[in-house]
Amino acid sequence: MYLKYIYTVILFLKVSNMQLTSYTDYALRTLTYLAMSPDRQSTITEVAEFYNISRNHLVKVIHQLGNKGFINTMRGKGGGLALQRPPEMIRIGDVVRGMENHFNWVECFDPAQQQCRLLPGCGLKQLLARAGNAYLQVFDEATLADILPSITTVALPTKQTLNNRK
Amino acid sequence: MYLKYIYTVILFLKVSNMQLTSYTDYALRTLTYLAMSPDRQSTITEVAEFYNISRNHLVKVIHQLGNKGFINTMRGKGGGLALQRPPEMIRIGDVVRGMENHFNWVECFDPAQQQCRLLPGCGLKQLLARAGNAYLQVFDEATLADILPSITTVALPTKQTLNNRK
DNA sequence: TTATAAAATGTATTTAAAATACATTTATAC
């Protein structure tokens, strides 16, 4: 007897993308910069130049940092950026989550139908979810204050040096 | 007095790439397939067709699975693939590590010099490393046997059905 | 009240890596 194979339930797993892009990198560095430059406004240009990274890319990162409530942004002359809360109150896990919006731990789907056709016994999905949670958990246990480099190793611009520069 | 800013120590973090690509996805599914088809040789073509995925891509995945010692591959007529060990002996963490070779948790470098210029107080590096370890830890606690779907939901080809097919 | 400095926003281009495709070689069973 000829048996057609039953392909009905196919486990298609778009395995979790846990990639932290330069988005998160830039975000954390911007926050670090701001934390090390308290009591004044910094600007996007200033941060981009300090780290020697693309200002254009940074613009978007900083915009998002503002949207997510990590920093205050002020337009116009005399405007700039500053932390919205002290470093101790900024949880790294929140930053990571806020910057990486595609934290789709798992998607099980039929690539043709683009919909989940979860196998009843699919243990991988749960495993990936647990791994992802363990990953974020670590970030949830640290604040910006915890990762600040010892300030003495880096000389940051100050209001005075920025003025001298002009 | 004019102060030149000291840009000397710049923290450049290529933030860890924790992305599991379709490589790992395909690998885990191949292993699952083989585990559900014990007592016989399967072929690359068979696995690719079952999951309806690119045979060419799968070829490389399977080659690597063989290199890493998860499966036995046999060339030539009557050849094919089979698990090298029972599912209980195949640790998911090992598979993930084996397939994703670029698990560079952290790289701190000056993009110009491409070398690490680690800040003494850089707490992010450690944090990322810890998160990565926590992530892998979960995979280390599971074996292939743990994630196998209940076999009754999927009908796999058998030696008999494969012959009927010709 | 105007000029300027700053962020906000949108679009287009470049780059890098993953995914896929294609072609050839090597091994083995019959």
Add this chain to the structure above:
DNA sequence: GTATAAATGTATTTTAAATACATTTTATAA
């Protein structure tokens, strides 16, 4: 020696991230 299967290498396509460019909006200092 022929058919079947994996091994291997290269080229192309696709996708998403990163970057660049252009314009608009907002605030404020002069």
